[in-house]
Amino acid sequence: MxxxxxFLIEDGFEDLELFYPMYxxxxxxxxxxxxxxxxxxxxxxxxxRIKPHKTFDDVKPEEYSALVIPGGKSPxxxxxxxxxxxxxxxxxxxxxxxxAICHGPQLLISAGAVKDKKLTCWIxxxxxxxxxxxxxxxxxxxxxxxxxTSRMPSDLPAFCRELVExxxxx
Amino acid sequence: MxxxxxFLIEDGFEDLELFYPMYxxxxxxxxxxxxxxxxxxxxxxxxxRIKPHKTFDDVKPEEYSALVIPGGKSPxxxxxxxxxxxxxxxxxxxxxxxxAICHGPQLLISAGAVKDKKLTCWIxxxxxxxxxxxxxxxxxxxxxxxxxTSRMPSDLPAFCRELVExxxxx
Numbered sequence: 001m002x003x004x005x006x007f008l009i010e011d012g013f014e015d016l017e018l019f020y021p022m023y024x025x026x027x028x029x030x031x032x033x034x035x036x037x038x039x040x041x042x043x044x045x046x047x048x049r050i051k052p053h054k055t056f057d058d059v060k061p062e063e064y065s066a067l068v069i070p071g072g073k074s075p076x077x078x079x080x081x082x083x084x085x086x087x088x089x090x091x092x093x094x095x096x097x098x099x100a101i102c103h104g105p106q107l108l109i110s111a112g113a114v115k116d117k118k119l120t121c122w123i124x125x126x127x128x129x130x131x132x133x134x135x136x137x138x139x140x141x142x143x144x145x146x147x148x149t150s151r152m153p154s155d156l157p158a159f160c161r162e163l164v165e166x167x168x169x170x
Numbered sequence: 171m172x173x174x175x176x177f178l179i180e181d182g183f184e185d186l187e188l189f190y191p192m193y194x195x196x197x198x199x200x201x202x203x204x205x206x207x208x209x210x211x212x213x214x215x216x217x218x219r220i221k222p223h224k225t226f227d228d229v230k231p232e233e234y235s236a237l238v239i240p241g242g243k244s245p246x247x248x249x250x251x252x253x254x255x256x257x258x259x260x261x262x263x264x265x266x267x268x269x270a271i272c273h274g275p276q277l278l279i280s281a282g283a284v285k286d287k288k289l290t291c292w293i294x295x296x297x298x299x300x301x302x303x304x305x306x307x308x309x310x311x312x313x314x315x316x317x318x319t320s321r322m323p324s325d326l327p328a329f330c331r332e333l334v335e336x337x338x339x340x
Contacts, residue, residue, distance in 0.1 A: 015185070015186075015216065015218075016185075016186070016189055016193075016218070019186055019190070019323075020189070020190060020193055023186075023190055023326045023327045023330075024194070024197075024327075026327040027194075027326075027327035027328075027330055027331045046185065046216040046217050046218060047216050047217070048185075048186070048216060153189075156193045156197075157193045157194075157196040157197035158197075160193075160197055161197045
């Protein structure tokens with residue numbers, strides 16, 4: 001069965017960091033589900049719009065093989081939602097594939113998922129990642145077990161190469 | 171040797187229609203060159219910016235395996251540049267891979283490349299495509315020989331699946 005992949009977003013997501021991985025996984029024939037706090041259309045930093053398929057409350061995390069966390073202003077809004085944090089913890093506890101880019105690791109900090117993990121992120125939050133016990137590396141993509149992280153939109157080719165590769169073999 | 175792919179753009183390009191195929195081809199390890207009328211940064215419809223690698227005048231079309239034409243307001247600006255039209259004709263005459271999305275086929279009309287070809291495009295220009303002798307089809311992606319066309323950003327997964335497939339075997 002094709003992998004089913006969950007995205008957690010709010011308004012202010014970095015547009016390419018949502019659409020590139022979403023289209024890329026669809027191109028591969030995988031199922032993609034976008035979840036947010038409400039069913040209303042969400043608007044990216046650059047103005048692209050998307051209607052979530054599900055609310056956080058309707059998500060059954062056990063149905064998914066992987067979690068993708070786009071960056072921008074979205075992760076700071078997602079992390080204040082308890083259900084979204086608890087969904088994230090499911091992927092951490094079950095050692096499922098997690099791919100976070102840019103500000104995405106903010107949600108991983110809230111889920112207690114960065115301690116002793118090698119990861120990267122947007123430079124502006126690297127101190128938070130390190131304060132939470134993460135081992136920060138300034139590289140286009142860092143893979144530590146099932147955790148894949150990148151820094152910014154121009155890292156998307158490397159980020160998605162690793163994500164697709166991981167899911168093809170999962 | 172990895173395929174080398176040329177993009178022709180001007181201001182007003184549809185942001186995802188440039189960045190999705192560009193990153194996708196880079197993900198595949200292909201070389202991507204963005205050309206425009208001037209070396210200045212170009213701005214997409216949604217505000218993403220990119221600095222062209224080359225001007226139209228500096229492009230040697232014989233160096234490339236394929237041409238990609240993103241949509242938005244860009245093709246209507248590209249087509250008024252004689253050098254850009256002559257570059258496009260090279261790909262047509264040599265029967266190289268051409269991938270055009272949304273308003274991209276406007277440039278193909280200017281290069282005399284749609285007559286008797288099956289193709290799709292943004293609905294707003296389908297009458298121009300038919301008036302120029304093209305056989306319009308309303309599908310996510312239409313492949314006629316080495317010509318790949320799609321209608322809009324949400325067609326990008328199918329569009330790039332065909333483009334990458336074609337270049338892997340070229």
